[in-house]
Amino acid sequence: MREFQYSRASSVSDAVASGATFIAGGTNLLDLMKHEIMSPGRVVDISRLDLDRIEAEGEGLRIGALVRNSDLAADLRVRRDYPVLSRALLAGASGQLRNMATTGGNLLQRTRCPYFYDTATPCNKRDPGTGCSAIGGVSRMNAVLGVSDACIAAHPSDMAVAMMVLDAVVEVEGPAGTRRIPIGAFYRLPGDTPHIETVLEPGDLITAVLLPAPKPGEHRYRKVRDRASYAFALVSVAAVVRMDGDVIGDAALAFGGLAPMPWRVPAAEAALRGQQPSAALFDRAADLALEGAKPQEGNAFKLPLTRRTLAVTLAEACGLEDMQ
Amino acid sequence: MQTELFINGRVHRLEADARTTLLDALRHHLGLTGTKKGCDHGQCGACTVLVDGRRVNACLTLACMCDGSEITTIEGIGEPGALSPLQSAFIAHDGFQCGYCTPGQICSATAMMDEIAAGWPSHATGDLNAPVTTSAEEIRERMSGNLCRCACYPNIVDAILEVQG
Structure with missing residues (x-):
């Protein structure tokens, strides 16, 4: 690890004014600093700021940026009203890591693309302009949607996929004041600048994630991975489905493991609304969700895997027992 | 960096580089070698200790961030003759x-x-x-x-x- 200056922020404004790299849970940043993938000169510890509460706000919830993943997953309001979020959190990492990792940090975690981690290989995300080793390389964990010729890294978070399906809003304090960014507008696709992953500017600090009123219906999070626990998603599906008699009244879907950001396709949701659930309908939704996919040889399996994972998730959410 | 840690009921004062992880502080600075270093990247859990009652990976925790915290290591869980x-x-x-x-x-x-x-x-x-x-x-x-x-x-x-x- 490279040397750095460490200090502790005494307030949010103090942290923002520092313009330094923030550390809270540290589970991803310290790992990257040990590999010298990130080498910040100044690290400001924000872990003791007063941002660790979950509070009612309007009809929804305000989740402080420093709320630990384990506390968020166990919160009774989240378990009752936003179960897709509890399920996504519990499907991620290990008990130890969830005790450390924070809500804000989880949103900002970096890709686990093996080439991003291997400093001996070119990587446009780590070293802009050097090339992408994953294209034509080992791509099992990489993205198939939203990719570019410069980068096919996937976003690794489970929590962010649930936040996406719930229409969460990210509250940011920056040098110019407070702003609220819908999570759908928070991440940036790689294009030719894969090292820029969000719309955050230097000095910006996430202070909270806001959840709107609970979405009625069945909440599901289904994650497919290479081992039964403690592994990143190959594919995951977050679904909130409300039945209206025997037709789908409303449906929200978000996908993990497929793209550089949690992936949402409004057209796939629209195709489900007002329709009777069936295998053919779910297949049509999968067609729309996967539109524009650019798989590599090593991750083309994600297309049929997504199709099947979506079908079983929707069947469950719609109460179609015989399809499973 | 000066850090005060309350480990297994005893106060320890640590003077170490900011880069020092809690794991290295325990093993190399304070002689508490019961906590083990496996992967050093949060993947194996060999370094698990309790910080303020919660299990964490000591390898992904900076010692300086634990200033004032209560830490329990395997040495504080039990000892020969008084096992947990x-x-x-x-x-x-x-x-x-x-x-x-x-x-x-x-x-x-x-x-x-x-x-x-x-x-x-x-x-x-x-x-x-x-x-x-x-x-x-x-x-x-x-x-x-x-x-x-x-x-x-x-x-x-x-x-x-x-x-x-």
């Missing part, structure tokens, strides 16, 4: 072979039982809003952050189930 119930159960059930992961397993399981007592659900929990019931499946899921290269998992689960009930 979990330590005794690991011996009774042969819950280890080489023993390298054992301090992390026992620290992790100790805190995990508190998490179950607090009603925290897991990925293996069927109903998020019902009381948590203990089962081998729950233990396996909750202990997935602790790897055992000797693959003593069945006996580790049996040992924890004996104490957890």
Whole structure:
């Protein structure tokens, strides 16, 4: 690890004014600093700021940026009203890591693309302009949607996929004041600048994630991975489905493991609304969700895997027992 | 960096580079070598300790960030002649072979039982809003952050189930 200056922020404004790299849970940043993938000169510890509460706000919830993943997953309001979020959190990492990792940090975690981690290989995300080793390389964990010729890294978070399906809003304090960014507008696709992953500017600090009123219906999070626990998603599906008699009244879907950001396709949701659930309908939704996919040889399996994972998730959410 | 740590009921004052992880502080600066370094990247759980009662990976924690915290390591869980119930159960059930992961397993399981007592659900929990019931499946899921290269998992689960009930 490279040397750095460490200090502790005494307030949010103090942290923002520092313009330094923030550390809270540290589970991803310290790992990257040990590999010298990130080498910040100044690290400001924000872990003791007063941002660790979950509070009612309007009809929804305000989740402080420093709320630990384990506390968020166990919160009774989240378990009752936003179960897709509890399920996504519990499907991620290990008990130890969830005790450390924070809500804000989880949103900002970096890709686990093996080439991003291997400093001996070119990587446009780590070293802009050097090339992408994953294209034509080992791509099992990489993205198939939203990719570019410069980068096919996937976003690794489970929590962010649930936040996406719930229409969460990210509250940011920056040098110019407070702003609220819908999570759908928070991440940036790689294009030719894969090292820029969000719309955050230097000095910006996430202070909270806001959840709107609970979405009625069945909440599901289904994650497919290479081992039964403690592994990143190959594919995951977050679904909130409300039945209206025997037709789908409303449906929200978000996908993990497929793209550089949690992936949402409004057209796939629209195709489900007002329709009777069936295998053919779910297949049509999968067609729309996967539109524009650019798989590599090593991750083309994600297309049929997504199709099947979506079908079983929707069947469950719609109460179609015989399809499973 | 000057850091004050309350480890196993004793105050320790540490003078170390800001880069020093809690794991290296325990082992190299304070001589508490019960906590083990496996992967040093948060993937194996060998370095699991309790910080303010919660299990964490000491390898991904900066010692300076723990200033003022209460830390429990395997040395504070029990000692020869005064083993904790979990330590005794690991011996009774042969819950280890080489023993390298054992301090992390026992620290992790100790805190995990508190998490179950607090009603925290897991990925293996069927109903998020019902009381948590203990089962081998729950233990396996909750202990997935602790790897055992000797693959003593069945006996580790049996040992924890004996104490957890």
